[in-house]
Amino acid sequence: MNGPEFFMRYAGYRLLPEDKKTDDAVADADTLLGMSLPMHTGQSLRLSSCWMVVTPQWVATSFKALALAGFRQETERKTAIDEALKPGGPCMLLALDKRSMTARDLFVTYDARAARMCSPGFVKTYDATKEKSWTS
Secondary structure (H helix, E strand, C coil): CCHHHHHHHHHHHHHCCHHHCCCCHHHHHHHHHHCCEEECCCCEECCCCEEEEECCCCEEECCCECHHHCCECCCCHHHHHHHHHCCCCCEEEEEECCCCCCHHHCCCECCHHHEEEEECCEEEEECHHHCHHHHC
């Protein structure tokens, strides 16, 4: 499964309005990442200036998504990253800033020794097992 497919299956389709879905993961990811989304604060905002950790079992984020999305919002970023990487399953680590992210920026991490932090136009690959928090 490629990055856009993973993102849309486990996170994106919970946010994308039904009338915008095309079932083309790349097109749908680009649409979602470029549109304003309703937040639980009553405002709407693009997925920007936030972080997101996506796994097949859960999604944690600092984006104030509506409760019906089912995202964990009380978890700290580093805790969510560790929880996603330590079991060894696939996950996606996103650091969104003010620039719009696109589907081509989405990569899945399958091994903590090559964790990929995705941000708009840039992917940082690092060995998470070398982090101090890995053994604590």
